[in-house]
Amino acid sequence: MIYIYAHKATNRLKYTLKVVLKTILQVDYKLVDKDTFLEDSEFPKINYSDEKIKNSIWIKPHSLLFEKDIKTQNIAVTHIKEIPYFFKTSDTADFQFDILASSFFMLSRYEEYLPYTLDEHARFSAEYSLAFKANFLQKPVVHLWAKQLRDAILKQKPNFLFPTRIYTQVNSIDIDIAYAYKGKPFVRRLGSFAKAMLRIDLKEMKQHLLFIFKRNDPYDTYSNLKKLQEKSTAKNIFFIQVGKHGQYDKNLPLNKVMKKLIKKLSKYAEIGIHPSYNSNTDLKTLRKEKQDLSEIFDKDVVKSRQHYLKMRFPETYENLISVGITSDYTMGFSDKIGFRAGMAISYSFFNLQMNKERPLRIVPFQVMDGTLKDYLKLSPEEAIEQLNQIKSEIRAVNGQFISIFHNSFLTNTGEFEGWLDVYKQLLQ
Secondary structure (H helix, E strand, C coil): CEEEEECCCCHHHHHHHHHHHHHHCCCCEEECCHHHHHCCCCCCEEEECCCCCCCCEEECCCCHHHCCCCCCCCCCCEEECCEEECCECCCCCCECECHHHHHHHHHCCHHHHCCCCCCCCCCCCHHHCHHHHCCCCCCCHHHHHHHHHHHHHHHHCCCCCCCCCCCEEEEEEEECCCCCCCCCCHHHHHHHHHHHHHHCCHHHHHHHHHHHHHCCCCCCCHHHHHHHHHCCCCEEEEEECCCCCCCCCCCCCCCHHHHHHHHHHHCCCEEEECCCCHHHHCHHHHHHHHHHHHHHCCCCCCEECCHHHCCCCCHHHHHHHHCCCCEECCCCCCCCCCCCCCCCCCEEEEECCCCEEEEEEECCCCEEHHHHHHHCCCCHHHHHHHHHHHHHHHHHCCCEEEEEEEHHHHHCCHHHCCHHHHHHHHHC
C-alpha cells in the first residue's frame, strides 16, 4: 500500500494514479487526508501538494490535474540522462518535474483535443506531436517516469515489494483486402485486369492469369501465418474489415469466400473488427459492421482497430464504447514508429471533454509495416534494425510489443519481397 496526499482528489489525479501505480507498477495505493498522511506509517508516502511534508516523497504539482478545461499548455522539455521531462515545478522537491501531470498529458492525448492541422485522412500526424518534436517518440516515457517514482519509493522503503511484469508480444494482422482475386465479383476482377493491360503491367497481368488457371492468389498468406504462429509464443489477432466497397474500403463483400475465411481464422486466433473508413463518423454503419462480423462466427466482437488508423478524440472512442467495443488497438501513428501515448501496455481511456475515465481499454501498438516501407522508405534490412530497437525499449520496461502487418505484405513477391523475413524476425 502507498499513501498519497493531495489537497484535492480530482478525476484527473485519480485516473493518473491508477495508471501509474496500479497499471504500470502494479501496487495498491490510497488517497488519504492530511491528518492520516501525517501519522507514522509503515507505508511509503507520496506528497502531491505545494507544501513540504517530512518523511514523504514530494512532487510539487503542476495545475494540469486540478483543471477542468482544455487549453494550450506551456511546455518546455528537458532531457536528463536521456529521459525527457516537462512541467517543471520546483528546484527543492524530490522531483523537479511533475511526472504525474506529464503522464496525464501523454495518456489522455491532451494535445489531440487542441486544434491541429489534419492530414489527408483527417488524422493527427506524428510530426505535430510533442514526443516527435522533442525527440522522445521512441521512448515509453510514462513507464520511465513510473520507474523514477518506483526508485524513490524503494529509497524511502527498501523492503517495499513491487511485482515484476513479464515482457509479452502480440502479432496483429489487418485484413484490408483478404484476397487479390479470390472471391471478388467478376466485374471488379475484369476492371482490375483491364487497368493492368492499359498500364502494360505484365506482372499484374501474370498474377491474374495464374489465378485463373492455377487458382494461385498472392494475398492468400493465411496458412503460412498459422504455421508461423504455431512456432511462436506470441498470439495473433486478425482485424477484419467487413464494410461496403468504397474509395478506401477494398475488401471482399461478405460472400461465402469471406465468411469461410473468417470462420477458419477464428478457430486459432482472436478476431477483431477493422471498421470501414466511412464508419469512423457514422455510428449506424459501425454498429452494423460489428453485428455482421459477430454473426459470422457467433461470438460478440469486442476488439477493434480503426482502418487507416483514423481517430479523433474523443468521438472515435465514444462511438466504439456505444457499440460494445471494450478494447481498441489504434493507438499509434501511421507515419512514425514509437509510443504515441508513451505507453507500452494497455490502459484505460480518459475522456477529457467529460473529464472522467471511460470503459474502454487502449492497447498501443508501436510498429506498422506500411510505416516502415511506405512512410519511412526503409529496406527490409533497415526495418529489422528499427524493430529490434523498439523491442529493446519495450523489454527494458517489461512492456508489450504489438506490431501491425497486413496479409498482403507477406506475399514475399514484387514490392513486398523481403517483408516476410521482417515478419519472421519480429517473431523471434
